[in-house]
Amino acid sequence: MEIKVLKTFVAVATYRSFSGAARALHTVQPAVSRQISELENELGVKLFWRNTREVKLTSAGEALLVESNRLIALQQSATERVRRVAKGETGQLRIGYISSACSSFLPDLVRQYSLAHPNVQVSLFDLTVQGQQQAFENNDIDIALTRPILDDVQPIGLATELVYNDELVLVLPKDHHLANVPSIALNVMRDSRFIIFKREEAEGLYEQTLGAFQAAGVTPIISSQPRSMQTLLVEVGAGLGIGIAPHCIKRLVSNTCAFVKINDVSISIPLVAQFKHSPMSPTVSSFVTLLTEHNAEIQAKMSVA
The missing domain is CATH 3.40.190.10 (Periplasmic binding protein-like II)
Structure with missing residues (x-):
């Protein structure tokens, strides 16, 4: 059974008239009669009792009307949902x-x-x-x-x-003697212990950080490689080393660290x-x-x- 045929059946049942259904569906009465006849042959039952004056549903027709309305509503719902999904709605x-x-x-x-x-x-x-x-x-x-x-x-x-695009900055303890300067050469910090983000968590960032050290001519002493930026801030604030990280971590909650630009190398992150x-x-x-x-x-x- 096609949805189109079921809609024709519902129209005949609603208007109790083949001609009325034809007008509502913008088609001709013979086409409506043919679809209903083919549907009855497919199901092997009579759906309408009709004479020259009236059209009535049989018991089988009443059962089909309930199911037809349910299927048509489901089809309309599915069509609307698919269209909304396709539009990203x-x-x-x-x-x-x-x-x-x-x-x-x-x-x-x-x-x-x-x-x-x-x-x-x-x-x-x-x-x-x-x-x-x-x-x-x-x-x-x-x-x-x-x-x-x-x-x-x-x-x-x-x-x-x-x-x-972000940049690498130095992360210093708040009480570090260089915490309030506008910028620092990375080479100046060459003897410091450095805290950098763990390689396995962000391989690209790790390689860019090492590239900054290389560009500045610094062989870093790496004391820690935390798995989170928040941990990096905690370790720096505790005085365990100097951090080097993207500037964006300044927006994480921390009142124990200072963030200072690096002026001898520029690495885009x-x-x-x-x-x-x-x-x-x-x-x-x-x-x-x-x-x-x-x-x-x-x-x-x-x-x-």
């Missing part, structure tokens, strides 16, 4: 993000997205770079706000869009959006569009003063 959006790099702009961005797409379920996952790559492999996230793994490596099947692009989910597409629209605003907010 419903569905889900799972965002992996690095909290230290995104906490200043992501809440407002997600709020705007949710207001524009109230029927999309948004889920946020605070993950390291390596954790995000694993989440992509497991199909646990749809988009990642992340650091590139390495400069010359493009994850297979993922598109990459720049969100903003990009934050990028990565997502599957073949095919691209409509919900992801609309979020990427929103991200692009606010790109300049985000870059200004996250810039190193």
Whole structure:
């Protein structure tokens, strides 16, 4: 039974007239009669009792009317849902993000997205770079706000869009004698013990950090490699060493650290959006569009003063 035929049947049952159904369906009476006859032959039952003056449903017809209305409503609901999903108006959006790099702009961005797409379920996952790559492999996230793994490596099947460029800064204890200077040469700190983010959690950032030391002619004494930026701040604040990290971690809660620009080397630390692009989910597409629209605003907010 085709939905089109069931709609014809419902029209005849509603108007109790083949000619009335034909007018409502913008067709001709013989076409309506033919569809009803074919439906009765397919089911092997009479659906209508009719004479020259009236048309009535048989018991079988009454049963079919209930089921037809249910199936037509289900078809309409499915059609509407599929169209809304195709437009990105419903569905889900799972965002992996690095909290230290995104906490200043992501809440407002997600709020705007949710207001524009109230029927999309948004889920946020605070993950390291390596954790995000694993989440992509497991199909646990749809988009990642992340650091590139390495400069010359493009994850297979993922598109990459720049969100903003950050810089490496020195993280000093608040009571360090250089804590209040506007900038420091990394070479000046060559005899310090350094705390840098663990390689396994963000390989690209680790390599960029070592590149900064190399450019400054410094062989670093690495005393610790914490797995989180918050731990790095705690260790620096406790006087366990000098941190070197992206400027964005300044926005994490810490009243025991100072953040000072490095003036003898400049290493750009990009934050990028990565997502599957073949095919691209409509919900992801609309979020990427929103991200692009606010790109300049985000870059200004996250810039190193």
